[in-house]
Amino acid sequence: MQGVQSPIIPIVGEWIRTTPGTISLGQGVVYYSPPPEAIEQISQFLAQPNNHRYQGVRGMPPLLDAIEKKLVAENGIEMNGDNAIVVTGGSNMAFMNGVLAITQPGDEIILSVPYYFNHEMAIAIAGCRSILVPTDENYQLRPQAIADAITPKTKAVVTISPNNPTGVVYPEALLAAVNQLCRDRGIYHITDEAYEYFTYNNARHISPASFPHSSNHTISLFSLSKAYGFASWRIGYMVVPQHLLDAVKKIQDTILICPPVISQYAAIGALQAGKAYCKEHLGAIASVREQVLNSLQPLKEYCTLAPTDGAFYLFLKIYTPLDPLKLVERLICEHRVAVIPGTTFGQTQGCYLRLAYGALQKETAAEGIERFVRGLTEILSNLS
Structure with missing residues (x-):
């Protein structure tokens, strides 16, 4: 069991708990309740x-x-x-x-x-x-x-x-x-x-x-x-x-x-x-998705985003020598926004981050992604 990786969600969750007001773009859940x-x-x-x-x-x-x-x-x-x-x-x-x-x-x-x-x-x-x-x-x-x-x-x-x-x-x-x-x-x-x-x-x-x-x-x-x-x-x-x-x-x-x-x-x-229950909420998630994609446009010089058409995740390749887990910690502690490092998904070459947007209402998503863009820009620009 010592060779099994520790789940990242509790680690990020503890950083969130000790940084009140953090908006999570981390865990993959939906915003709505059961039917x-x-x-x-x-x-x-x-x-x-x-x-x-x-x-x-x-x-x-x-x-x-x-x-x-x-x-x-x-x-x-x-x-x-x-x-x-x-x-x-x-x-x-x-x-x-x-x-x-x-x-x-x-x-x-x-x-x-x-x-x-x-x-x-x-x-x-x-x-x-x-x-x-x-x-x-x-x-x-x-x-x-x-x-x-x-x-x-x-x-x-x-x-x-x-x-x-x-x-x-x-x-x-x-x-x-x-x-x-x-x-x-x-x-x-x-x-x-x-x-x-x-x-x-x-x-x-x-x-x-x-x-x-x-x-x-x-x-x-x-x-x-x-x-x-x-x-x-x-x-x-x-x-x-x-x-x-x-x-x-x-x-x-x-x-x-x-x-x-x-x-x-x-x-x-x-x-x-039936699936109609999910579909009636999917429009709201799709709207948040478009909002997030549009808000990420200013980061083009700092990251690459492959085209995606499913789930409620985005996987960003970040142009930085920073360790992704350290970058996640800084985004939480300095900018109160949480994401998940790509290393936990086996992407060990380079710096990758996963954003999850299914759990957020539109207003919260807007604030969260604004913090992410502002925080990532500030951190990476200060490195150059």
Whole structure:
């Protein structure tokens, strides 16, 4: 465990706590609360005394049915007997379930850099190795580089689209190439789709498990945390090949016993509200996004921003020799605005920062980004 990186969010959170008035452009959450349909389900949960006891390890049948309908209607994923749904304690747990189900200590899993830090941490906790493959200059996948990184110990390739931390959306052709590569090489494609509804400029989210002949090698991860505004409720789900179901059930029974039943009730209500609930808030997030992009224009001489069409993140390459964690600390302590250093996402060459804008109302976002632009300009100009 000493070799596992420390999560950066608590470190930045402590700096924020000791600097009152800091505006956070750090943690990736949305500004809105759960839908009324989710809250109303709590009374249904409380009405049944047996709900306080353990329930099925895979999830409640009504929720599994609702998820199946959603997967077919929205993701084009057919539940065909070759795959199965498992409700999890968030998509982070779904990822851990998947890694433990397919690996032995010493095995390898390929991550594209920048990666989501909890993925890299989970792989290390499982006693496996992350094999890091750089993305291109726009943070898009490089299928040939991924193919070149495969060894006899490789068990999976991980993709995240829409992406955390970069905000890019992978086109269908790239995802199809990676999925086919995994099928040809006899390894798994783990696809994290937590931000499936958060796309802009007509970008389209694609579920790799919708591709023909993908059921036996594709592990799909989903979360309700972002779209429905209940990150702390810890509820998500995964679609796994049927031949992995027994392994996943063993892992889940050991770590969790069963997904939180009260959160499963809320999830049923959320799925009743459907993606329309997220979409009605997406306009406000898109507006904040445009505001942030416009406000960053004065920083052109200090940084590069690749084009992005998804999630609620921006990943900036900063032209400075400064250590990114030190830069983050200075932005908080001197200018009361928080971001996340790129090093925690595996971007160790150069100085990168991730900005998250989903949690902010327009007025707060305007003040936060103004502080960021002013602070970064002041810090970097004083170096030259």
